[in-house]
Amino acid sequence: MQIPSGWAFRINGKITPPNLMQKLTAVQLRNRKRMLNLSLTGTGKTIGGILSSRIIDAHLTIIICPLDTIPNWHGEIKHVFPDSRVTIKNFNPHWSDIEEGNHYILLNHEMFQQPSTPGHIRQLLERYKIDLIIVDEIHRCKHRSDDPSKRRQMVLALITNATENNPDLHVLGMSATPVINNLKEGKSLVELVTGIERSDLGEKATLNNCMRLHQALVTLGIRSRVKPKIKINRVTIPVNCTHLVDEMREKATSLLKMEQILTRARIPAILKELQPKTIVYTHYVEGIVDQLKEAIEGEGWTVGFHMGGDKSGRNNFIDGSTDILIASSAMATGVDGFQRVCDRLILNIPPWTSAELEQLEGRLNRQGQVHDTLTILMPVTYGLDDGEHWSWDEGRLARLQNKQTVADAAVDGVMPEGQLRTESQAFRDLRQWLERLKTGEQKSIIRPRIFVPLPDIDPVDVQRRNLQYGDFSRMNARWSNSYSQTTYKRLQGNPEEWMQYHTLYQEARKTWSIIPYEEAIKWLQRRSDLVVADFGCGEALIAKALAGKHIVHSFDFIAINDSVIECDMARVPLEDSCLDVAMFNLSLMGLNIADYIREAARTLKLDGQLWIYEVTSHMKDIQGFIRGLELAGFRIIENTKVGKFQYFRAIKSEEVELSQIAVQL
Known part of the structure; x- marks a missing residue:
């Protein structure tokens, strides 16, 4: 079967024949059934997917794509093939003529992470035989960490169960960026499309593993870098x-x-x-x-x-x-x-x-x-x-x-x-x-130094600081009963209070059997190439211990060194959905901790992980706290009492309206 020579697309009023990449996608998918199109943004992957559905004569094509692109997919399908029947965001349309003509179901990624998703997939498979599944921006379904996302699990469930119904099922994955942070991402995409475990693809960022994954991607997919001739x-x-x-x-x-x-x-x-x-x-x-x-x-x-x-x-x-x-x-x-x-x-x-x-x-x-x-x-x-x-x-x-x-x-x-x-x-x-630089008036930047009082330190100064700021418990109470913006402004005006707090914190943790930031370091050392935010980093010891292994953004009211960003942690200078991990190690302090969780929800990618250690005795309602996290779009993975602390680990499983997030300790 060859591509009909008369096929052409109307793009911006111009009749345009399919380009080489689009033709190659269609022919290779027909012959190989499973493939990746890793061509660059703007090279025409969408048209290539639509063309592929007709070349294999797919009566039912499922297209899984970002919410923002659904209108574009719908428009392109109807422009290219006006006789197509298309439904949007509906797992189970009622079509009686499925064996006649060409039908398309457009589903956004978020529909695969709802509690009702397994039931919808089951009904879909009972009603129809699927001929082609296209996963657009497939990197959004990749496996970023040791905990597979519900989204990826449900997409994989659809593919594997649809294969049971139709051994001739075709699967096309599309992404211009299959690897961004680590090799686990690329490996997971290969496994998702093929349905075959690839334990031979190493995940550690070595040159050999990079080349092995490159070989797998080349074997499974195509990558066009040809842009319009402008x-x-x-x-x-x-x-x-x-x-x-x-x-x-x-x-x-x-x-x-x-x-x-x-x-x-x-x-x-x-x-x-x-x-x-x-x-x-x-x-x-x-x-x-x-x-x-x-x-x-x-x-x-x-x-x-x-x-x-x-x-x-x-x-x-x-x-x-x-x-x-x-x-x-x-x-x-x-x-x-x-x-x-x-x-x-x-x-x-x-x-x-x-x-x-x-x-x-x-x-x-x-x-x-x-x-x-x-x-x-x-x-x-x-x-x-x-x-x-x-x-x-x-x-x-x-x-x-x-x-x-x-x-x-x-x-x-x-x-x-x-x-x-x-x-x-x-x-x-x-x-x-x-x-x-020597230009102009010289101004020195004095960074606050964390210090631990020693016997030879002036006892009068030690007594003054103790009287002025109180003991560790009183300082915790004062910070916990203030809004973070208020604490931030106060500490910016008087960094000594921040130094005193961390001096007392250093002394207090000497008696602890479990030290939260050390547990965080151990957990992160077993992983690689993550983007991490340490909210309330203090001495920035996590970033120091993991330099070169992860990108660690350190935030606190006062910066101990130039790697720390001074800010109110309810508003950090990060883009939306840029983090793999957000950590709060004894730093959920203030009347507005919901703002902290809101900021974590904003900056975490879908399937990104939230890590929290808190003193158990400080938590008034643990179940209420968990419900708050769940309402914020997090799925709880771990909730464990560790020594004197309560440890929570959760995955961001859905986007929610940030203004609705309310969490209380």
Whole structure:
């Protein structure tokens, strides 16, 4: 059976024949039944999947995809094959003519993690024979840790049970980023599509394991890197920020604060480059989006947003009169339509990896781009001191241009050239440079030192601190009966109180049989390549013990060193859905701990893990606390009394409305 020569698609009013990747997908799926399409964003994987369903003459195709892409799938199916019967978000439509024509059921990923999912799958399989299952953005069903997600289990259950009903079942997995953090992700995708356990694929991030997984992905799938033939102009705009060096030295105590300052320097350059239908991208948003909006509107442009918590500007930017769209990482996946109107992207703060940047650019450099040229601009700040040149942005740009990651090795077979600097390591480089500069008035950054009182310390000072702050119990009570924002402001004004607390904490834990942060380190040492947030990190000992093994974001009211970000932990400078693990080791303190859990829910990926240690005697209602976590979208895996502590481990199993989260100790 060959692809009919007359087949063509209508895209933006143009008759377009299938490209080579789309034809190859259809033919290989017909011949092999199980395959992965790992082609880049914007190369036409959706059309390839639709074409495949017709080449194998699938009477019933199940498409599992992100919620945001359901309208696009529906529209493409009806545009390409208007005679198709399509139903949305319904496991069991009532079709009496299933053996005639071509039917499609579109289900979003979240539908596979509900309590009712097994029953719906059972009814579906009893009623119909499935010919093809397409899992779009299949990396959202990958196995990230030692605990398989309910979503992945249910998708695998659908595939394996559908195979029992139909031995000729075809399965197509689609993802431009099958490996992001670790090799376990890629291995799990191979196992999901084939239904075969692959114990031969090692998960430790070694070169041999990368190449072995690369071989498996190449054998099972195809990967097209061919984009529409448009010219891409990449332009860097130098921005001298030497006049801000003193301010950065004094105030840039975290990545976020530094980027807030540098955004102010970039804004004049950004304003000069604005044209109607320009997207301004910023990886960090807090204290940055407001600056951009005010400046852009001040020039007379209309502004919309497409970010994690506010996607209200998307439709009006594509179909309406909005001139400028301010976007964050939410734009990088599952979005179509920007290419119809936009050919200009300005990177205020770019993503951290080349894979993320590739996905972002793929929203514009994709089929349906109506312009001949795509312009990508990046304002690049730099500082000078007696001829010495240093640029934070140039370092970021070089990082994006280098192919040195585990993902590049496993997916594209690119041999790593070395270890990338983590975000915190890169930020430490910046701080060291700022300290070396001699320009202007010298300002020293004094970091609070945690100390333990020794016999030769002035007893008068020890007595003063004890009288002023109280013993460990009184300090715990004061912090627990205040709102975190209040405690944060108080400690920022008087870091000595924070130092005193941790001095007493060091003494207290000497008598404990179990020390929570040490248990966290042991647990994380058995895993690799995770993105972890340590909420209330104190001495940042978790990050210190696991340097090079995981990316650890450390947050506390006061920063003991440059790797710690000072903030109210109810509002941390992280993007939505970026964490694999969120940890609270004796740090759920304050009247608003629900805000902490809300922040963990916001920043954790689906299937990410929440880790909590609390003093059992401090918990008024353990079952009520558990119910609160469950209402916040977490599935409890462990609830154990360990010594004097209560230990909880939970998986984020569903997205919930963050404003509804209420948790009490």
